[in-house]
Amino acid sequence: MTDQALDTDGARLSDGVAAESHFLGRTRELKELRADIERAGLDTLSGKKPPRARVLLIAGRPGSGRTALAEELVRQVADDYADGVLRARLGEPDGTPVPVERAARQLLTALGLTAPPGAGEDDLTEALRTALAGRRTLLLLDDAAGAEQVDALLPDAPDCLVVAVSAGPLTGIADVRPCTLGGLDTKSALELLTRHTGSVRITVDPRAAESLVEACQGQPTALNLAGGWLAARPKAAVSDLAKRLHAEADEGTPLGRVFRFVYDQLPGTAARILRLLSLAPAGLADPHTASALAGCTVGAAHTTLDDLVALGLLRAVDSPLPQYEVPGCLHPLLCALAETHDRPAELQLARARMLERTVRLLQSCRAITETDNPDAREKLQGLPRALRFPSPRAAAEWLSIRRPALLASARLAVADGELDTLARRLMSQLVRAMVAHVGTQAAAPDLYGIHGLVLDVAERRKLPRERAAALLNLGDLDARTGRTREALVRYRAALDAGREANDPYATGRAMESVGGTHQELGDHDRAADWFGRALAQRLARGERAEAARLYGRIATAHTYAGRYGEALRNWRAAASGHRKNGDVAAHARALSELARVQEYAGRPQESLHTCQEAVEWARRAEDVRLQAALQLRLADTLERLGDPAAARLHRGAAERMLGEEGQESCENEPEREHGADACEIRSASVED
Template sequence: MTDQAVDTGGVQLFGQTAGGSRFLGRTRELKELCADIERTGLDTLAGRKAPRARVLLIAGRPGSGRTALAEELVRQVARRYPDGVLRARLSEPDGTPVPVERAARDLLAALGHPAPAGAAEDDLTADLRAALADRRALLLLDDAADAGQVDALLPATPDCLVVAVSRGPLTGIADVRPCTLGGLDTKSAVELLSRHTGSVRITVDPRAAEHLAEICEGHPAALTLAGGWLAARPQAAVSDLAKQLRAEDGEGTALSRVLRLAHAALPPSAARTLRLLSLAPAGLVDPQIASSLAGCSVDSARTALDDFAALGFLRTVDSPLPEYEVPGCLHPLLHALAVALDRPAELQLARARMLERTVRLLQSCRAITETDSPQAREKLLAMPHALRFPSPRAAADWLRIRRPALLAAARLAVADGELDTLARRLMAQLVRAMAAHVGTQAAAPDLYGIHGLVLDVAERRDLPREKAAALLNLGDLDARTGRTAEALVRYRAALDAGREANDPYATGRAMESVGGAHLELGDYDRAADWFGRALVERLARDERADAARLYGRIAAAHTFAGRYGEALRNWRAAAAGHRKNGDLAAHARALSELARVQEYAGRPEESLRTCREAVEWARRAEDTRLQAALHLRVADTLDHLGDPVAAGLHRSTAERMLEEEAEEGLQEPPEGDSSLEQGANTCEIRSAPTED
């Protein structure tokens, strides 16, 4: 989603931002669109209240100025919609439809309603309609591929307005108000040319300017390229360009003919660079991407991009970073030129260079956060200066701004099918960079998609270890969002993949995760059984810390099932294991849970003794929060035993400890005990290459 026009077709100059351009022509169309907003709909005529938002359709060829017209309409009527303007692009630069799930998720994020990772399309669109139900907002849905995309995103309230931009009609949407664009009128077309060439050349030969506008069929994008060609040649007359275009063969549209002429006039190296920009993910280009595609320096790439923007080949994006966009109307034409004029091996090499550069930038983005690691600092200093970030804040800003392009790069790399090794490295570094700067919880929706791509590559290349890692990560994200049944299916598949790969880590982790899913589903017998299987694996490999933790998970399952004898036995085993491993805090937590079960079993005196022992171990561990939580547990037990005075002393001790810690900068005191039931599963691609 963006605040600029995407399909900048001539009416808005490609080298300008939407906010800085001056709108030309289309007076009649704007008047009709504004009138359509207030016009009575079919439902109103039938005596019914409109069930959803009105849809205004602006249809036309890419580059005809359809998005520019939509943006101008939005600018004029935005004040009527106090809840703001939402924008989403529904097609990729190459014409591939954007999944409704992705568009709905972005719109929800813009509304401040982040959706859970992995949510289904129907759930997301329902959430979007619910979020817009009490709002008066305006939606601009740009470059819609079909009516289904628009229909799925329509707000279910007549107080909202939808402006859709598409190549053709959106059949199937009731009461849509279409506005079909042709070429600009002659006066506006000539004025658009004069913005590039200056008024003198137009005044000297106005007939030639009108003739050139006619040859360009009044198509704004073609006129912009023609104006850029003339601006780069101050000595050329307007009639000279008209003659050259007349000499072109009649194949293709006016835009394709002007593009071929403008492309042929470039120096060979610049023409090659321009063609390769069609490989940029999501059509978004920065100097690093252009440098890697063309195989030149970053400074040379920046100069070339500025030149292309001045000539009308690119649009400058309003961004803190130097960023440009290949207009959607030019993207397929440039790609066709690249396929026709460059060898497939050269295009593949350019893609590989681009992905490798992106991997190294992500490595640098993550490494700058690891200030305590001498190895990370050493690797960072070994990188070329052009790949380094001046500060962690700059790296985080780069990751945030380039996020759409980075995610698109991962999708394109996987879809390519020939660069799977680079794709795997890219996704591994992208996950790590997001975890470092955004956090796994906040980045969960993006991580879900990345792990899905990892799974695609693993299945295609028959990589069972990576398949197991991807399934475990996807299962964890499913479990965190309440889709426990789906998570259980993933965990079982991960177990099979881990066994196929003979990966003990994946196998043990999958067993434990299967047990955790059964525990969440309330099947305590199966949960205890699967935790027991995982425990056998850990004990066989002498992994004592994990074994102690699993004793606790088995005990938790038995506690939920009401089998207090088994629970007590396993909590004692967990406490003994943590003590042998020297983990004093975990030992104290296990004793706390043991005391809880003793209380459940009707042994309050034993519970009190165990809880006091836990307090002592927490003191030795210097864990103030745990001490405070245990004092509260002791107070509850004393209340049950009928000693409110002693209980009050323990509560006051806990409050004092929490206040002291809050003064030291810890803002949120614990709500209660932290048990051993939860495992620390992180979202990572552990079987991907680890070299930095």
């Protein structure tokens, strides 16, 4: 019996009972745990209705089989919980607690629910409790670092059950039913060894096998390591291994002794790869990770990883792609070995190689989606074959499967507080790959976390340019999810940071975003003022294309405010600017908006003339949708002017262009072109 890995996303929802497991022993513990589920709690005994879900605690040292016991309990009782099973891991392999907000968001995602990017811990946990209210759900919370994590995720639903796995007690949670694990019973421990070695080697020398179980103190992970070592050496005697372990009985824990013995027998390359896997983000590795860390080929790394799985030193993750997990109980032992055998500079170089490989894979993952971009195709062909994906679908699958490790890589890249070139590139490529394959909206929670990491480091290290970029990106995400006032605060802070860094792009972008936010809030006077400030900067820098676009934004704000004279003046300036810049399509759209405002202002004849001019420019731009929309507008204007025959001609022309089914969408075409958010949202990250 071993600790079983949860899914790599950290949370999932299961609707049925898992397949029959190969669980060994723990009969007494399982019986007691199942009895505790039905046992009356303190609230019930006092005549009150239980306010929250019951909590069962499985406590034990890492390597004691605590997660396997929890999984077996869940398998046995899952049928009693009609709304399925939720799983979440609350600890990183190195023991770092997973933030409650991250765990809550993962659980909500497993339920098929979404929460706004950037939502705080209280909002997320409240949403989770609301989602679970009235449900009969079983929650398995693995690797809980303390009572605070479990308490924050505890449903206010007495029909739910929480099974928590932790190294110690959960003091502070009422009515917790603890189950503390020791070693396996001898019979089960011997059966576990038999699965590795076969029955003959155990039955021919039962005393030696029992002595080996005693040396391992019945700890499942230690027994797995011992069994894996014996399986790899068919001629090795069980008694010799038992004697060796007994001779070192005073040195550390049973798991530590068995691990050191197995590690000492590894070939040099395998031992080095195993040590360096302590650097793998989130304890998750694939052949590329191991190859980059050790500086060997991907094929050699893949073979070594499979060999380490056979020895029990790694777990193979159930995944369409080869992926491996470092057992949490072995992580501190690997870290200690790396510190002893590898110089700090070597570890730093290995980490840099791993992050560089991740950057190149992300580049390849994004580039394969840009089939119409010659530069992207050339860059893709320049990558080694091992780093190229066969299809966009394969790239998307890799991105999805490796997502937890990639996000952990981002956290690792900024953990030391230095935004060096490699960290910048990693952040940039991760954001771009997610947007390319998932879309900005779907990836928003992850993007929010990435930009939040950059902001934390930028503030700590006093880097105003990076701070401005992070605030702009966070403001964009807030604005897209309806958190308009929060976005306004972000944009104003970004403006201050951009001025401090003397970054004209950041300051101009921030001023325009502040204006757009005020417009979203309905304060059109302030919107026009901020757009005007951004326009003044663009004009001073000679950025004519951006200036022409900003004239349009100012005109839109004045139109909403009912100041048609100002709106007409700015639309004329926008149209003139686009014409001078040679942007025929933008010129046509500006003229179409000018005609709209002229109609609002009660000037139908001027509107008719301007609209006819816009049709001609749209024809030159070969913009069929805009031509059709303008023909419909001409038809409406002519009807108001009392010329229904001419109106029918223009309406028929529009229908011939796009067909009757596209008529409704065409009528609003110019409005979409110059809507409230005409500002292109760009990242300030450096392009590789």
